Amino acid sequence: MKMILKKYCKMSGRSVTNQRKLLLDLIYRAKGHLDADELFRRAKEQQQRISLATVYRNLKLFKEMGLISENRLGENHSHYEIRSPVEHHHLVCRSCGRVEEFDSPLIDEARLRLQQQKEFDIFSVQLKMEGYCPKCKQKRKPS
Amino acid sequence: MKMILKKYCKMSGRSVTNQRKLLLDLIYRAKGHLDADELFRRAKEQQQRISLATVYRNLKLFKEMGLISENRLGENHSHYEIRSPVEHHHLVCRSCGRVEEFDSPLIDEARLRLQQQKEFDIFSVQLKMEGYCPKCKQKRKPS
DNA sequence: TATTTTTTGAGAATCATTTTCATTTTTATC
DNA sequence: GATAAAAATGAAAATGATTCTCAAAAAATA
Ligand SMILES: [Mn+2]
Ligand SMILES: [Mn+2]
Ligand SMILES: [Zn+2]
Ligand SMILES: [Zn+2]
Secondary structure (H helix, E strand, O other), X not given: OHHHHHHXXXXXXXXXXXXXXXXXXXXXXXXXXXXXXXXXXXXXXXXXXXXXXXXXXXXXXXXXXOOEEEEOOOOOOOEEEEOOOOOOEEEEEOOOOOEEEEOOHHHHHHHXXXXXXHXXXXXXXXXXXXXXXXXXXXXXXXX | OHHHHHHHHHHOOOXXXXXXXXXXXXXXXXXXXXXHHHHHHHHHHHOOOOOHHHHHHHHHHHHHHOOEEEEOOOOOOOEEEXXXXXXXXXXXXXXXXXXXXXXXXXXXXXXXHHHHHHOXXXXXXXXXXXXXXXXXXXXHOOO
């Protein structure tokens, strides 16, 4: 992580700060989907002086660098996660908020066809499906 | 439109107001992707006393009723459109904002497979692809 | 180490959307 | 159609996520 951060910062003429090292590390170790506030809370545990503005600034920066991705999972704020080389999508339970990740060659195929058909140069695919997970499905249908 | 509105309002015990009739009609006639402000502007041309709060309230209501759909097309506010029986998705040019609509049996197939695999009851699929449209593609690559 | 450049923290500002509440409109009842 | 009860509206304030401002601190460069 630190090596990667250094590389990317150098590349774009940014400084490597303690805040950046900490934040990227926390996102990396979280594995899941973090929102800005949760990241801020965790960061403050180790750098009590860090500011929420710094969290937002650097989330934006990491995203520009391609290190993380931003998702809207149904709430009115964003969640962030380390961007892995293989793209994935999200299936969210609208009742309990559970998030399942998935990928599908069908989506990749759809992208390729669309690229040809519309002659766009497509660089981003965001797919979110919503529904009820097995548990919530039951609770809703005791009919 | 008015018949539909009446039906849905009755069904859920809501009143049929002039504001609702006007707003739904404007969305219907717009065909494209309207945001709350644009809808408010157009509504005011015919009911100068209408409030932005009423616009938001009723967009939310129409959405709950399943009459319209809400999309995030890349800006930090929502766009709305009449919900047609056949689902469609969006391809957005990140340079000029142009929006192309599409649907694909591949996506439907992916949904079915996922439904089985994860045992979710899926009722919503939102797919947004981003890229550069043919025109913007050229401008960016004069290499 | 000295100088220049970038980033940070704190708080104010922004902007889309929601809430509040008194007033008006709609609905249901007669 | 008039009347009372229920729901919706307008205006303004509140909210909440995110961005901006600017003086002070840290990092990069010389
Ligand atoms: Mn994910
Ligand atoms: Mn559309
Ligand atoms: Zn669930
Ligand atoms: Zn374009």
